[in-house]
Amino acid sequence: xxxxxxxxxxxxxxxxxxxxxxxxxxxxxxxxxxxxxxxxxxxxxxxxxxxxxxxxxxxxxxxxxxxxxxxxxxxxxxxxxxxxxxxxxxxxxxxxxxxxxxxxxxxxxxxxxxxxxxxxxxxxxxxxxxxxxxxxxxxxxxxxxxxxxxxxxxxxxxxxxxxxxxxxxxxxxxxxxxxxxxxxxxxxxxxxxxxxxxxxxxxxxxxxxxxxxxxxxxxxxxxxxxxxxxxxxxxxxxxxxxxxxxxx
Amino acid sequence: xxxxxxxxxxxxxxxxxxxxxxxxxxxxxxxxxxxxxxxxxxxxxxxxxxxxxxxxxxxxxxxxxx
Numbered sequence: 001x002x003x004x005x006x007x008x009x010x011x012x013x014x015x016x017x018x019x020x021x022x023x024x025x026x027x028x029x030x031x032x033x034x035x036x037x038x039x040x041x042x043x044x045x046x047x048x049x050x051x052x053x054x055x056x057x058x059x060x061x062x063x064x065x066x067x068x069x070x071x072x073x074x075x076x077x078x079x080x081x082x083x084x085x086x087x088x089x090x091x092x093x094x095x096x097x098x099x100x101x102x103x104x105x106x107x108x109x110x111x112x113x114x115x116x117x118x119x120x121x122x123x124x125x126x127x128x129x130x131x132x133x134x135x136x137x138x139x140x141x142x143x144x145x146x147x148x149x150x151x152x153x154x155x156x157x158x159x160x161x162x163x164x165x166x167x168x169x170x171x172x173x174x175x176x177x178x179x180x181x182x183x184x185x186x187x188x189x190x191x192x193x194x195x196x197x198x199x200x201x202x203x204x205x206x207x208x209x210x211x212x213x214x215x216x217x218x219x220x221x222x223x224x225x226x227x228x229x230x231x232x233x234x235x236x237x238x239x240x241x242x243x244x245x246x247x248x
Numbered sequence: 249x250x251x252x253x254x255x256x257x258x259x260x261x262x263x264x265x266x267x268x269x270x271x272x273x274x275x276x277x278x279x280x281x282x283x284x285x286x287x288x289x290x291x292x293x294x295x296x297x298x299x300x301x302x303x304x305x306x307x308x309x310x311x312x313x314x
Contacts, residue, residue, distance in 0.1 A: 026288070037277075046267065053267030057276045064280070103287060107280050114276045118269055216284060223291040227298055234302045245302050 011089055011229045012238045018222040025219030032212035040205035048202065057115040058202070063210040065108035067217060068136060069171050071101035075143075076168045079161035089225075091157035092232070094164065095147055096224035100217050102140035108133060128177035132170060139167035153232060 008014045040059040048055040075097040082090035112130065113123040124130065143160050150156035198206075233239045266273050 052269065054269035054272050056266075056273055060276055060280050100287070103283055107283060110279055111276045114272045118272055220287050220291060223288060223295070227291060227295050230295070230298045230302065234298075234305065239302065240306055244299055245306070 009087055009089055011092070011233055012236075014089055015226055015229050018226050022219050022222050025215045025222065029212050029216035029219060032208050032215065036205050036208035036212055039201065039208060044201045044205060045199060048199070051119055054115065054118045057111050059205055059209050061108060061111040061115055062206055063213045064104045064111060065133065066210060067213050068101060068105035068108050068133070069174055071097050071104060071217060072136060072140070072164075073168070073171055075101060076164050079157075079164045082157060083161050083165075088232075089229075091161065092225050092228045093221070094161060095144075095157065096221050096228055098140055098143050098147070099224065100220050102137060102144070104213070104217070105133065105137040105140060109137065129174065132174045132177050136167075136170050136174060139164075139170060143167070 008017060036059060040056055044056070046053050048058075075094050078090045078094040078097065081087065082094060109130075112133075116125070117123050143164050146163055147156050147160045150159060230239060230245075239245060
């Protein structure tokens with residue numbers, strides 16, 4: 001069977017598909033979160049190297065930080081597709097990803113502060129990883145502010161897409177801020193990535209939470225894209241013919 | 249005597265998986281859960297408002313056509 005993927009580039013085709021996908025994503029997110037947290041609290045050791053029970057913040061902190069970066073890359077991808085092919089749905093996707101990306105960035109910063117206090121004795125430090133991650137949050141906020149500052153949605157989409165593209169430089173900066181080739185040049189409170197050396201149970205719980213967060217992100221992004229479609233296409237006949245509009 | 253909010257929460261929740269760090273773990277998980285629950289609820293409310301607005305537009309349109 002041949003699937004015509006371009007069919008779903010039209011908002012009228014994507015809208016019902018997204019509606020069907022949302023419950024699946026949300027249920028997967030809920031079940032995997034429960035599994036990940038159960039595994040993280042009951043199947044893992046109480047001590048991780050020198051860190052005591054508070055290291056369990058890892059099951060939220062690391063997946064949230066990864067999501068903050070990946071969602072930014074995904075937002076730039078859709079913005080770029082929109083700029084190149086001038087497709088409405090791509091821009092809608094990009095603008096719908098931004099608030100969820102910002103949410104995960106806030107969660108990453110917040111949980112980092114609550115992990116930093118018991119382990120480093122400070123809520124905040126201007127170390128390269130934390131500072132670059134804070135700049136990522138400002139980029140998300142700047143993107144959303146620019147988007148809402150311009151009335152014409154097409155112009156807003158293009159202007160904010162360019163801003164997102166420029167800001168993409170922060171993603172490798174965040175990654176290299178702890179994995180830099182010469183540690184003397186970028187001393188950091190954060191240690192280098194060490195996912196291969198970690199206890200398998202801790203790693204498993206963390207990966208389950210990553211998939212749960214992805215599923216949650218897809219679910220809420222689909223919800224927001226549907227809202228954006230309704231808002232922007234409200235004068236079209238297909239939106240006005242929708243059952244939910246008639247009973248709205 | 250409980251000297252701070254951190255001590256109070258730590259005393260209240262010395263669950264085996266928390267150790268003495270209940271304050272930090274509960275605040276981390278609590279805020280994450282709250283934010284992740286709020287986002288879909290806000291989107292649902294936003295959707296209702298949009299649908300109502302479109303419905304109002306349609307009624308105004310049909311009134312003019314009469």
